[in-house]
Amino acid sequence: MLILVIRTLILYLTVIISMRIMGKRQIGELQPSELVVAIMISDLASVPMQSIDIPILSGIVPVLTLIVAEVMMSYLSVKSKKMRTLIAGEPSVIIYNGHINEGELKKLRFNINDLLEELRLNNIFDISEVDTAIIETSGKLSVIQKERDRGVTLSDLNIEPKAKTGLSRLIIDCGQVNTEELSKSGKNMAWVIKKLNEQNIPDIKDVLIAVINREGELYIQKKGEVDKK
Amino acid sequence: MKSVVMAAVIAVLIVAGSIWYESGIHRVSDNLFSMNEGVKVALEDNDFEGAREKMDNIYLYLDKKRAALSATDNHEAIDKIELSLNELYEYIKGGHKTDALSKCSMLEFLYKHLPKDYEMKLENIL
Structure with a gap:
């Protein structure tokens, strides 16, 4: 039985490495060709995982071949627009200037109910608010609302944002100091220790999480701290 | 770009490995076939002792190649060969003599069949 465990682990690692080679984009949003690869990989890996009679290589080689094909196809689609259209298709504009493009809907085999459902999933409950709606190649709907229905932005009001931009830095994680993040935040250990002392925390090991936010303020939570509310 | 390079390296390894494997499995098949021929000749000459010695050589050769064969070929095919060899x-x-010669013919077929599934032929692709 141990052999099954080892074979499963080998195939698991192969699939993980393969998915890493495919890249983050493919994991987040699947294009048609990527969906095909994902389905085929799961099937190819599971057969030699269960059957000891089948050599493990007959699972690994097809998985790697699919990944090679997928990466090459992605590379070609980056280089050539024709290839991109062939592999992933093109986005379809289904609402333009507030008018539904019936021809495009028919082509996509989308009915009005599907369209309204997709709009609701985009937090739009009134179709008259929509200026443009596009079905992306991944099948997701992108919507641009009419000017009057868009939310007010800070630039509309000519207001400068108060909050600084940038990342907050996790400098202590379960009592372990992340020195790289600490130096990126522009602070040092002496500053951290001073801040901990101000909150009566004598040892860094007692800290569950410490984050320096965009304003340079320190957020701390001690280990075992119970919500008193 | 990194993933494209890795994919290209993997592609080269797969193609090179496949060519190397195909030539290797052909060699193993040919060697087993000629060793089997030796057993057949000894049997036809009623030299049972000589045939047994030749069989020992086949066992030794298969032991040497077992890992490579098991890693690539269906385990069932190798089991069939071993079963027939034992018989x-x-x-x-x-x-x-007659039973032994018929087993030799069967083994001939099995040895020839080893590389058949991996040959670059239209019938294997379809």
């Missing part, structure tokens, strides 16, 4: 060995030990 043949017993027939030779018992002096059953």
